[in-house]
Amino acid sequence: MPESRQPVSRAGVAPAVSGTAASSGAAGAAAAEIVVSVRELAKTFGRTKALDGLSLDVRRGEKYGLVGPNGSGKTTLLRAIVGLVEPEAGEVRVLGEEVPSPRIAARIGYMTQSAALYEDLTVRENLRFFARLFGADARTAERVEEVLALVDLKPRGDSPVRTLSGGMKQRASLAAALVHYPEIMILDEPTVGVDPELRLGLWEHFNRLNREGRTFIISTHVMDEAERCGRVGLLRLGRLLAEGTPEELKREAKASSLEEAYLWFARRASGEPEARKGR
Numbered sequence: 001m002p003e004s005r006q007p008v009s010r011a012g013v014a015p016a017v018s019g020t021a022a023s024s025g026a027a028g029a030a031a032a033e034i035v036v037s038v039r040e041l042a043k044t045f046g047r048t049k050a051l052d053g054l055s056l057d058v059r060r061g062e063k064y065g066l067v068g069p070n071g072s073g074k075t076t077l078l079r080a081i082v083g084l085v086e087p088e089a090g091e092v093r094v095l096g097e098e099v100p101s102p103r104i105a106a107r108i109g110y111m112t113q114s115a116a117l118y119e120d121l122t123v124r125e126n127l128r129f130f131a132r133l134f135g136a137d138a139r140t141a142e143r144v145e146e147v148l149a150l151v152d153l154k155p156r157g158d159s160p161v162r163t164l165s166g167g168m169k170q171r172a173s174l175a176a177a178l179v180h181y182p183e184i185m186i187l188d189e190p191t192v193g194v195d196p197e198l199r200l201g202l203w204e205h206f207n208r209l210n211r212e213g214r215t216f217i218i219s220t221h222v223m224d225e226a227e228r229c230g231r232v233g234l235l236r237l238g239r240l241l242a243e244g245t246p247e248e249l250k251r252e253a254k255a256s257s258l259e260e261a262y263l264w265f266a267r268r269a270s271g272e273p274e275a276r277k278g279r
Contacts, residue, residue: 010243032059035184035215036081041090043076043238050076051087052238058217063210065229066219067262073238074219075113078188081217082110094184106134109182113189115169116176119162123153123172126161127179134180147175150205167194174202184215191225203228223259234262241265 036058043051051073058064066074079085080092083100092099095107117126127144148154151171156164161172170190177185187206191199203225210216218229226232226246233243242249242265246258253264 032061034058035060035095036217037091037093038077038081039091041077041080041087041092043080043085043087049238051080051090053090054235054238054240055090056233056240056243058215060215061210061213063206063216063218063228063230065226065232066217066235067221067223067226067232067258068235069221071237072221072235074221074235075188076238077235078110078186078217078219082108082186106180107183109177109180109185111173111177111185111187111190113192115161115173117161117169117172120160122158122160123164123175124148124157126172127175130176131179143179143181147178150178151175152201167198170194170198171202174205178209182214184217185209187216187218189219189221191220191222199225223257223262226258232258234265236266236269239269241269 034057036056038054038056041051041054042049054073054077066077068074076085080087081094081099083092094101095104097104117123118129121129124144127147128140131140131144145154148157151174153168153171153175156168161169164172174187174190177187185206190206191202194202206216206218207228216229218225220226229246231243231245232249234241234249241262242252244252249261249265250256250258253261255261255264
């Protein structure tokens with residue numbers, strides 16, 4: 001059965017969500033500056049619709065999670081936001097500029113799924129290179145040491161990247177994305193392939209930076225990670241099924257977990273009966 005075009009459920013904004021906490025949260029978010037705006041974005045690869053008329057906004061200081069299975073459009077959306085993918089339709093604006101724009105490149109930190117580092121350079125040399133790429137200043141050397149300490153890689157700062165473990169490379173990639181003081185952090189499944197202890201450590205770093213005012217857009221297909229985000233967009237087949245806080249989404253779907261909520265919204269988008277699941 002072909003999927004019907006259901007309106008995107010925006011929990012906390014739609015009338016279906018009620019309650020003082022949801023209302024006050026929506027009002028506060030509405031007052032914040034929109035720093036990423038995506039409008040009716042479309043992109044195809046061959047016969048595959050990677051993005052299918054997707055729209056969303058991210059506000060300054062948010063920690064916004066993009067949630068969906070592999071193939072839902074998360075990576076394509078992030079690449080479009082940073083200007084690495086040219087959409088066939090729609091518009092992306094970041095910090096008020098239509099992307100791609102060289103004027104905002106230094107204000108964005110982008111961490112890909114695979115470590116985008118020079119394997120034969122040391123960790124410290126990689127960080128110095130990326131700092132200079134985005135505009136070195138008198139504090140570059142100091143900043144390199146700060147981010148090495150932040151990701152707990154100072155002892156390996158002079159090691160070639162090729163000698164690092166997978167988890168260390170992930171942390172080095174995070175450091176490279178942070179070294180130029182970006183306002184917006186765009187992280188594509190940053191904890192894939194890392195052990196549970198390191199995963200918790202990375203999220204502690206993200207939370208600390210978010211408290212300092214950094215805006216985060218983080219893609220994941222791990223639901224417990226999505227629960228750590230202030231607001232979540234549920235993606236499927238290049239479309240935004242719903243968005244809201246994890247609690248708002250679970251409440252609207254009458255679900256006990258975000259995973260159950262995702263399945264409920266996916267079934268609704270497919271036109272299946274919205275039967276309440278027995279618990």
